Amino acid sequence: MKTVSIFLVMLIFPLMNIFGQEHDRQPVVSGSFYPSGSERLRSELSGYFGSFKKSGAGARVRAIIVPHAGYVYSGHTAAAGYAAIPAEAVYDNIFLIGVSHRYAFEGAAVFISGNLVTPLGTLKVNKDLGEKLLSTNRWFIEKDEAHGPEHSLEVQLPFIQYHFTKSPAIIPVLIGTRNTTVLKAIATGLQPWFNDRNLFIISSDFSHYPSYEDAKRVDRLTSDAIVRGDSEAFLRTIRNVEASGTDNLATAMCGWPAGAVLLYMAEKTDDLQFRNVEYTNSGDASVGSKAEVVGYNAIVLEKKKTASEPFTLTDEEKKTLLGIAKEAISARLNSRKPVAVDEDRLTARLREPLGAFVTLTREGDLRGCIGRFTSSDPLWEVVAAMATEAAFGDPRFPVLTKGEFQSVSLEISVLGPMKKINNISEIKIGRHGIYVRQGFRSGTLLPQVATERGWSVEQFLGYCSRDKAGHGWDGWKEKDTEIFVYEAYVFGEQEQK
Numbered sequence: 001m002k003t004v005s006i007f008l009v010m011l012i013f014p015l016m017n018i019f020g021q022e023h024d025r026q027p028v029v030s031g032s033f034y035p036s037g038s039e040r041l042r043s044e045l046s047g048y049f050g051s052f053k054k055s056g057a058g059a060r061v062r063a064i065i066v067p068h069a070g071y072v073y074s075g076h077t078a079a080a081g082y083a084a085i086p087a088e089a090v091y092d093n094i095f096l097i098g099v100s101h102r103y104a105f106e107g108a109a110v111f112i113s114g115n116l117v118t119p120l121g122t123l124k125v126n127k128d129l130g131e132k133l134l135s136t137n138r139w140f141i142e143k144d145e146a147h148g149p150e151h152s153l154e155v156q157l158p159f160i161q162y163h164f165t166k167s168p169a170i171i172p173v174l175i176g177t178r179n180t181t182v183l184k185a186i187a188t189g190l191q192p193w194f195n196d197r198n199l200f201i202i203s204s205d206f207s208h209y210p211s212y213e214d215a216k217r218v219d220r221l222t223s224d225a226i227v228r229g230d231s232e233a234f235l236r237t238i239r240n241v242e243a244s245g246t247d248n249l250a251t252a253m254c255g256w257p258a259g260a261v262l263l264y265m266a267e268k269t270d271d272l273q274f275r276n277v278e279y280t281n282s283g284d285a286s287v288g289s290k291a292e293v294v295g296y297n298a299i300v301l302e303k304k305k306t307a308s309e310p311f312t313l314t315d316e317e318k319k320t321l322l323g324i325a326k327e328a329i330s331a332r333l334n335s336r337k338p339v340a341v342d343e344d345r346l347t348a349r350l351r352e353p354l355g356a357f358v359t360l361t362r363e364g365d366l367r368g369c370i371g372r373f374t375s376s377d378p379l380w381e382v383v384a385a386m387a388t389e390a391a392f393g394d395p396r397f398p399v400l401t402k403g404e405f406q407s408v409s410l411e412i413s414v415l416g417p418m419k420k421i422n423n424i425s426e427i428k429i430g431r432h433g434i435y436v437r438q439g440f441r442s443g444t445l446l447p448q449v450a451t452e453r454g455w456s457v458e459q460f461l462g463y464c465s466r467d468k469a470g471h472g473w474d475g476w477k478e479k480d481t482e483i484f485v486y487e488a489y490v491f492g493e494q495e496q497k
Contacts, residue, residue, distance in 0.1 A: 060302060066156065143174075206222055206253045210248050222238065274299055330405070362407055383412060391408075
């Protein structure tokens with residue numbers, strides 16, 4: 001899928017035509033990346049946003065990471081990111097940050113020469129704030145020739161104009177470096193405005209041109225690294241993915257320097273959390289090929305929800321999820337589609353985007369266990385998918401047979417967010433599951449495993465490191481090994497009987 005790149009190669013024209021008489025930046029990819037007519041553009045945007053529910057008025061989003069490819073490929077995913085922000089939300093400014101595709105330079109280019117024009121009208125640039133950046137941090141520079149032909153910021157503008165009831169002023173910033181020392185300095189320069197009054201939009205696609213299945217795998221690794229909120233782990237993941245030998249992979253995330261700047265800023269604030277709200281790649285588009293694709297994530301950085309009440313499910317919600325899991329397995333065994341779920345039974349809780357593990361046991365012995373830590377999909381869909389994987393995709397066991405199905409018991413673990421720890425004293429047996437990672441090798445054990453087997457914290461880590469991650473019994477003690485904890489809400493068929 002190199003159609004997007006071909007568009008860029010074709011967009012070579014004299015810079016004198018980019019700016020109007022008032023130095024406003026005119027659109028350069030309308031008619032190629034998105035429609036040039038305002039009515040058609042609005043209609044197309046309406047279709048993308050129509051897939052998502054309006055965000056609640058109480059939500060407060062600090063930043064989003066959204067793709068910048070042609071709308072036919074990435075418009076749906078981009079809309080998911082914007083839809084997480086209430087349309088009536090009021091911000092002083094939007095810091096629109098991307099990475100220059102055509103020019104390399106040490107620093108970040110701020111556009112203050114005029115305003116920004118699209119088929120939907122003109123967006124105001126906050127020139128005063130831009131000038132303040134230029135005057136207070138030497139890594140912020142003026143370089144209009146970088147902004148002129150650049151598509152990554154422009155494709156975001158119609159989304160901003162369509163979505164927000166009142167469009168905030170824009171500060172367009174293009175990063176031209178991969179030097180992490182400079183990226184940290186850029187983050188420091190932006191930090192004073194990284195608050196509730198401003199929104200940061202990071203424009204970036206993810207993997208470039210692996211196969212469809214390879215893209216899903218590596219894009220999840222990169223997305224999970226962002227969601228954990230650890231800048232060093234993110235940079236390490238980028239390096240590992242790009243060095244992994246994945247066929248035809250050109251980059252793990254084309255705008256990773258902008259993503260790193262966001263992570264550097266977010267690390268200084270304790271009350272924020274990342275959440276992945278959507279993933280697709282160009283192979284999902286009706287015109288896309290699955291041979292060579294580009295990956296798209298929509299990731300939201302928002303205020304942490306207060307933990308005033310623990311996660312719970314009603315007995316009816318538990319029954320619904322267990323029924324969905326059993327039906328998913330039965331359908332695969334009988335080579336049919338699962339029976340459609342009654343929409344009235346899918347409560348708001350079951351529609352939340354949550355990770356989950358499904359465990360199968362037979363006569364008390366493990367028969368399969370597969371899960372997903374985070375998800376942009378609703379919980380009920382995750383449970384259905386993980387039940388199928390546990391029954392037919394766990395490499396430790398043969399596929400489940402019809403004869404075994406009737407004697408199999410299911411247990412579902414709904415997962416809370418992961419937290420990186422620095423001291424194993426933070427692990428609470430019976431409360432925490434653990435996730436151990438060293439490079440590409442990783443493994444997890446659910447909270448109930450340590451309780452059922454009477455393990456100490458050290459045994460819990462040893463078994464996870466040796467049997468799940470393949471690091472060896474003492475692998476968790478190595479300096480480059482990361483340890484995370486998470487909580488799980490666990491229930492099974494046995495308690496329903």
